[in-house]
Amino acid sequence: MRVLSRLFRRLFLEKLTEAHRRGTLQFFGEHQGLVEAETFANWLAPLRQAEWVVYAKRPFAGPAAVLAYLARYTHRVAIANSRLIAMNERGVTFKCKDYRRKGRVRYNTMTLEPVEFIRRFLLHVLPSGFHRIRHYGLLANTTRKHNLAHARERLMGSTSQAAVDARTQDADAAHEAESGAATPWLCPDCGAPMTIIETFERGHLPRAPPGQIEAA
Numbered sequence: 001m002r003v004l005s006r007l008f009r010r011l012f013l014e015k016l017t018e019a020h021r022r023g024t025l026q027f028f029g030e031h032q033g034l035v036e037a038e039t040f041a042n043w044l045a046p047l048r049q050a051e052w053v054v055y056a057k058r059p060f061a062g063p064a065a066v067l068a069y070l071a072r073y074t075h076r077v078a079i080a081n082s083r084l085i086a087m088n089e090r091g092v093t094f095k096c097k098d099y100r101r102k103g104r105v106r107y108n109t110m111t112l113e114p115v116e117f118i119r120r121f122l123l124h125v126l127p128s129g130f131h132r133i134r135h136y137g138l139l140a141n142t143t144r145k146h147n148l149a150h151a152r153e154r155l156m157g158s159t160s161q162a163a164v165d166a167r168t169q170d171a172d173a174a175h176e177a178e179s180g181a182a183t184p185w186l187c188p189d190c191g192a193p194m195t196i197i198e199t200f201e202r203g204h205l206p207r208a209p210p211g212q213i214e215a216a
Helices: 002-022 029-035 037-047 064-072 113-122 144-158 159-180
Strands: 084-088 091-098 109-113
Touching: 002 037, 029 037, 091 113, 109 113
Parallel strands: none
Antiparallel strands: 084 091, 091 109
């Protein structure tokens, strides 16, 4: 943890200083003074002494809760259309939430000048080279097409189509011998016959078909 913390801190601050040297960083409002190299270096100095946190404790509700939380935000935009109230000569008015307050006063409205609204909106746009969702392993973007094709080839090689057809025919014959009639319901994955154990009708409770004693 300590090694990763200091490594990430050094790399992050080095890249930040390099971006400032190239002039790609922009500062607004009360932070405009950071354009000066000396002022920016003094501003970064305390960060070189701080311990950066790279470790997160295990979530209380388990990994599934974390994935469910993140899944709600992966494809969201910075602000939903439902929050926009008006756009006129005063600026853009929208609904906002103040997390420092409680009760009804937490929800309010805010009006920003168009330029400031667009600037805040663009803060949520990822820079070039960053991905909101990054896949690893078989689904890695650079090798996904090749990996999936290779995996399908290996799977088909380990289980030949002839063997699958033979197992399907054996299952069909066994089912016909047991029930006395063939069934048109076949599993799309393994090809084995499927038996209806319950039927669902709109507005009614599920019921077993006539003559059905036990589930297959």
